[in-house]
Amino acid sequence: MQANTLSGGFADPATQSAHAFRSVMEAMARPGTIQDIHGAAPPAPLSPAMGAVLLTLCDTETPVYLAGDMDCDAARAWLAFHTGAPFVGPAQCMFAVGKWDALTPLEVYPIGTSEYPDRSATLIVECSELASGATLTGPGIKETATLSLPELEAFQANRTLFPLGLDFIFTCGGRLAALPRSAEVSRSSSQARAQAGAS
Amino acid sequence: MTEYNFAYLDEQTKRMIRRAILKGLAIPGYQVPFASREMPMPYGWGTGGVQVSAAVLTPSDTFKVIDQGADDTTNAVSIRTFFQRTAGVATTTATSDATVIQTRHRIPEEPLHEGQILVYQVPIPEPLRFLEPRESETRKMHSLEEYGLMHVKLYEDISRHGHIATSYAYPVKVEGRYVMDPSPIPKFDNAKLGDMAAIQLFGAGREQRIYALPPYTQVVSLDFEDHPFEASKADHLCGMCGANDSYLDELIIDDLGGRMFVCSDTDYCEARQAAGHKGKDAA
Structure with missing residues (x-):
């Protein structure tokens, strides 16, 4: 067992997870806003923000799917020690962790049932940047918001499933943003101009 | 602690x-x-x-x-x-x-x-609970977006009282x-x-x-085109702070049918009184 398996958790779990949850909740309630999140120091390839989200939300009751590079001994051992979450495949998971390319295609994740739409997966996506980008509208957004997304089509398809669908938390270093299934995603005007210029 | x-x-x-x-x-x-x-x-x-x-x-x-x-x-x-x-x-x-x-x-x-x-x-x-006691049924109604029963309930209000009489938990x-x-x-x-x-x-x-x-x-x-939703309150001013825009409680103050209306939001009422607003019942 690596020494860093045992370290890197919350030093004061009750208050640190409370602060971390507020960051996650603000992000989910206000899509497009970028929040800071602190307290976790997980081994690579997990980022500090991803580690804090997992420590805040996961325990023995939440099956976790580690996608692609994230499925390594260091991440498995750290999560097993700090959360006790069982590791499963994408079809059984409540939380999926990975980079966008490793997590797609999205059809394999549970999207809930029409009577229990909450029984759906939350995807925690590590991104190389969090910035402005696609235009978002919907609950939690006053007029429009903007957020860099790895692509548009997958999120537009996800929105058509509402009230079923997947929810997303995007992490980057020590920051996070979120995109609930209720958000409408469209190309921002600057992106549209760029594409029109390229074609 | x-x-x-x-x-x-x-x-x-x-x-x-x-x-x-x-x-x-x-x-x-x-x-x-x-x-x-x-x-x-x-x-x-x-x-x-x-x-x-x-x-x-x-x-x-x-x-x-x-x-x-x-x-x-x-x-x-x-x-x-x-x-x-x-x-x-x-x-x-x-x-x-x-x-x-x-x-x-x-x-x-x-x-x-x-x-x-x-x-x-x-x-x-569960907004449908008093219309349908079974959780299995109300869950199905939500999944199918089957909310006709709720409109029937509001309509029954209108047929009985002439207006939508539901005043809370609307x-x-x-x-x-x-x-x-x-x-x-x-x-x-x-x-x-x-x-x-x-x-x-x-x-x-x-x-x-x-x-x-x-x-x-x-x-x-929820409402009807010919019976639009109306946010109602007692048609009085707050007796303590004189506010005309806040929700009022009716208080019975003696055995002779005397009553007064005061803001239900105590912080709002106290802040207005502190700012010098005064209602007709204020001491």
Whole structure:
């Protein structure tokens, strides 16, 4: 067992997870806003923000799917020690962790049932940047918001499933943003101009 | 402080509640089942709201509790003291100073701002429950968006009374999808539910449901074209502060039928009195 398996958790779990949850909740309630999140120091390839989200939300009751590079001994051992979450495949998971390319295609994740739409997966996506980008509208957004997304089509398809669908938390270093299934995603005007210029 | 975990609940329970809150925010108006815990107060005293508050509070929060708008009733005082003792949070009665406000049956008069969280105590979260007692059926009705029965109920109000007589717990439709019970707030407050800057979380302890409205969510009170929704209040001025725009309680003040009307929101009324406003019954 690596020494860093045992370290890197919350030093004061009750208050640190409370602060971390507020960051996650603000992000989910206000899509497009970028929040800071602190307290976790997980081994690579997990980022500090991803580690804090997992420590805040996961325990023995939440099956976790580690996608692609994230499925390594260091991440498995750290999560097993700090959360006790069982590791499963994408079809059984409540939380999926990975980079966008490793997590797609999205059809394999549970999207809930029409009577229990909450029984759906939350995807925690590590991104190389969090910035402005696609235009978002919907609950939690006053007029429009903007957020860099790895692509548009997958999120537009996800929105058509509402009230079923997947929810997303995007992490980057020590920051996070979120995109609930209720958000409408469209190309921002600057992106549209760029594409029109390229074609 | 040392006798309890921060904010009373154990960490695993808080994680379970937090996961339910996130799904609730992602599906506005949908009731997320959660494993409600026994709390050191009876069901019906706000155990759902208390569990939601426990899951969202941080040590740096300022906490306010209102019961029917008042900061000084038994329920409000005891819940405020509970979190003072178990979470060590600062408390206030001023609406604008609070970061988390737990409420029973009112929305504060003063508009809430971004960064605030409003936590409702909900007795019966299912708006269709009195029309259809079976949970299996109401769940199916929500999944099929089958809300005709609710309109029949409002129509029966009109045929019996000439107007929609439902005056509290008035059903709303959220983002054109889920019909939701806004908890027994007076319908005067329904207009504040939509497009609110604060996050609204609803907790029903006995019924084991959590639901949520993200900020700036579209919330429409159900009505008919020829009987549009009307946010009503007693047609008087507040006897203490003279306000004409706040929801009023009617108080019986003697054995001769004497009565006065006062703001139900005590903080709003006191702030107005402090600013020099005076009603006709003020001493």
